[in-house]
Amino acid sequence: MVPRRERERQMLEAAAQLFTQRGYDGVSMDEIAMRVGVTKPMLYAYFGSKEGLFVACIERAAEPVLDIVREAIDPSVAPDERLWRGLLAFFDFVDQHRDEWSTFFVGASGRGEAAAARIGALRHEIRVALTTLLGRTAADAGVSPELVTEIEAQAQALMGAAESVAEWWLRHPEEGTAQLHALRLMNFAWMGYGDILRGQLWLPPAQR
Amino acid sequence: MVPRRERERQMLEAAAQLFTQRGYDGVSMDEIAMRVGVTKPMLYAYFGSKEGLFVACIERAAEPVLDIVREAIDPSVAPDERLWRGLLAFFDFVDQHRDEWSTFFVGASGRGEAAAARIGALRHEIRVALTTLLGRTAADAGVSPELVTEIEAQAQALMGAAESVAEWWLRHPEEGTAQLHALRLMNFAWMGYGDILRGQLWLPPAQR
DNA sequence: GCGGTAACCTACTCAGAGCAACATCTCGGG
DNA sequence: CCCGAGATGTTGCTCTGAGTAGGTTACCGC
Numbered sequence: 001m002v003p004r005r006e007r008e009r010q011m012l013e014a015a016a017q018l019f020t021q022r023g024y025d026g027v028s029m030d031e032i033a034m035r036v037g038v039t040k041p042m043l044y045a046y047f048g049s050k051e052g053l054f055v056a057c058i059e060r061a062a063e064p065v066l067d068i069v070r071e072a073i074d075p076s077v078a079p080d081e082r083l084w085r086g087l088l089a090f091f092d093f094v095d096q097h098r099d100e101w102s103t104f105f106v107g108a109s110g111r112g113e114a115a116a117a118r119i120g121a122l123r124h125e126i127r128v129a130l131t132t133l134l135g136r137t138a139a140d141a142g143v144s145p146e147l148v149t150e151i152e153a154q155a156q157a158l159m160g161a162a163e164s165v166a167e168w169w170l171r172h173p174e175e176g177t178a179q180l181h182a183l184r185l186m187n188f189a190w191m192g193y194g195d196i197l198r199g200q201l202w203l204p205p206a207q208r
Numbered sequence: 209m210v211p212r213r214e215r216e217r218q219m220l221e222a223a224a225q226l227f228t229q230r231g232y233d234g235v236s237m238d239e240i241a242m243r244v245g246v247t248k249p250m251l252y253a254y255f256g257s258k259e260g261l262f263v264a265c266i267e268r269a270a271e272p273v274l275d276i277v278r279e280a281i282d283p284s285v286a287p288d289e290r291l292w293r294g295l296l297a298f299f300d301f302v303d304q305h306r307d308e309w310s311t312f313f314v315g316a317s318g319r320g321e322a323a324a325a326r327i328g329a330l331r332h333e334i335r336v337a338l339t340t341l342l343g344r345t346a347a348d349a350g351v352s353p354e355l356v357t358e359i360e361a362q363a364q365a366l367m368g369a370a371e372s373v374a375e376w377w378l379r380h381p382e383e384g385t386a387q388l389h390a391l392r393l394m395n396f397a398w399m400g401y402g403d404i405l406r407g408q409l410w411l412p413p414a415q416r
Numbered sequence: 417g418c419g420g421t422a423a424c425c426t427a428c429t430c431a432g433a434g435c436a437a438c439a440t441c442t443c444g445g446g
Numbered sequence: 447c448c449c450g451a452g453a454t455g456t457t458g459c460t461c462t463g464a465g466t467a468g469g470t471t472a473c474c475g476c
Contacts, residue, residue: 001423001472025320028463039425044465081413107324110315112233120379149383150392156376157369157396164368165361171328175357184358186410188365192400202394205289209441209454236432247456252434 008046010036016057020099024054024111051112058118061104064093065122069129079137080190083130087162087185091178094166098173106167123159130155134193141197154196158189216254218244224265228307232262232319259320266326269312272301273330277337287345288398291338295370295393299386302374306381314375331367338363342401349405362404366397 002010014035018027029050033040047053072086094101109116134151162185169181195201210218222243226235237258241248255261280294302309317324342359370393377389403409 004422007423023318029465030463038423040464041426041466042424045423050464080410084412102318107318110231110310110318116315153373153376153384153389153392154396157373157393160372160375161365161369163372165365167368168361168364176361181361183410183412184361185365186412187404188362188400189396190400190410191403191408192396192398195399195403196395200399202288202391202398204292204391212453215454237434238432246454248433249435249457250455253454258433 004046007036007038007042011038011043011046011053012056012060015053016060016100016104019054019057020103023103023107024050029053051114054108054111055114055118058104058108058115058122061097061100062118062122064097065090066125068093069126073129073132075136079133079140080186082133083190084182084186087182088178090162091166091169091181094169095178098170101166102170105163106170126159127152127155130158134158137193138197143197154189154193158185161185161188212254215244215246215250219246219251219254219261220264220268223261224268224308224312227262227265228311231311231315232258237261259322262316262319263322263326266312266316266323266330269305269308270326270330272305273298274333276301277334281337281340283344287341287348288394290341291398292390292394295390296386298370299374299377299389302377303386306378309374310378313371314378334367335360335363338366342366345401346405351405362397362401366393369393369396 011032015027015032018032018035021027029040029043032053033043036042043053047056068086068089072082072089074082077085105119105122109119131148131152134155135145135148138147138151139145165181165185169175219240223235223240226240226243229235237248237251240261241251244250251261255264276294276297280290280297282290285293313327313330317327339356339360342363343353343356346355346359347353373389373393377383
């Protein structure tokens with residue numbers, strides 16, 4: 001007889017661990033329940049469905065990432081350094097939670113409506129933070145703030161680039177360090193962004 | 209009594225259509241079989257498993273993408289224009305195959321070993337092509353070709369950025385056109401890459 | 417002690433992947 | 447013409463695992 005909150009904690013702990021080890025389809029609800037020392041209906045009473053339990057695991061795993069983002073918003077440092085710190089923290093996080101990252105973020109879209117929605121919300125929050133950061137930089141550079149959509153797209157591109165490099169790093173753990181990857185991303189994104197703000201654009205051949 | 213090749217075509221056709229409409233878990237093997245006018249064991253005889261059938265669908269859907277990549281390698285045009293054409297073709301493709309794209313590429317990793325491997329191979333091929341393209345540009349700019357890993361990482365970042373922007377576009381179809389997104393990517397990636405090649409690097413505050 | 421509620425379990429249903437064993441068509445060689 | 451081998455196809459089953467109905471036990475305020 002254990003109070004609900006505590007049981008929920010135990011269940012999430014066990015589920016997160018098992019999902020991380022063997023993937024969504026590799027784990028049955030019965031197994032998770034047994035690990036907790038409880039039976040299946042309890043899982044359903046508390047989380048509704050297997051996907052519900054999985055989404056709760058996603059949320060649990062997402063918290064540190066959101067912490068990183070929220071810290072990176074701190075406006076007391078220069079925008080480029082903010083981005084730098086955020087990227088560094090991100091790659092550190094991925095490095096230290098490799099299996100969790102690939103289980104609950106990379107492979108989680110396409111695991112059902114709810115999971116996809118939760119990942120979408122997470123990405124949304126990150127994109128908003130990045131857009132704010134880039135937008136402030138643009139404003140400082142005297143660029144009209146009308147180009148919100150433009151900046152949002154740049155934020156999305158940056159986020160995708162970071163995710164993609166992280167995923168690649170997961171499969172080639174021997175290549176480089178978190179610092180190196182963060183630095184690569186900075187140079188990939190920040191320098192080009194500077195060019196864009198200075199109006200140095202690439203144009204298709206037809207318009208040159 | 210229909211010859212094997214023809215049946216396989218029919219099965220792939222039906223499976224691709226149903227998976228696209230309702231997702232992997234939303235379709236049963238029985239339903240696919242019924243659509244073809246055949247029974248389940250035939251599907252297993254020809255594709256081994258549900259995942260095998262799904263992987264075959266991925267391959268089918270990937271062919272046009274690989275065609276785009278292979279065309280973009282054509283060395284008779286300038287590297288930047290090659291990249292431009294490739295990006296344009298990519299966004300056009302995603303635009304015209306929205307459901308297929310999200311079913312067989314976005315949500316396909318994390319759907320089992322084999323599917324993940326197939327997507328990995330696809331990404332690998334694209335990365336190689338991009339690395340070649342970027343590498344040639346670097347060589348033209350007189351940069352030592354030792355930095356293959358560096359360039360490979362840039363290629364990965366570019367690919368991830370493109371995928372991510374495409375995915376975002378899927379959820380905001382009203383925002384922009386294929387041309388606009390390709391242009392955004394060009395400016396995001398190509399301009400920054402130029403800076404890198406010119407040695408104009410961003411450095412962390414500690415080293416300035 | 418005594419309701420009442422929260423925690424918990426037994427014992428099922430049901431869908432769907434996968435397979436064994438059997439049936440039928442077709443076509444080339446005698 | 448026909449007959450046998452391989453390809454095509456089916457019936458009917460097993461088994462795993464998600465999800466649930468209905469009942470039981472422990473705890474807590476009064």
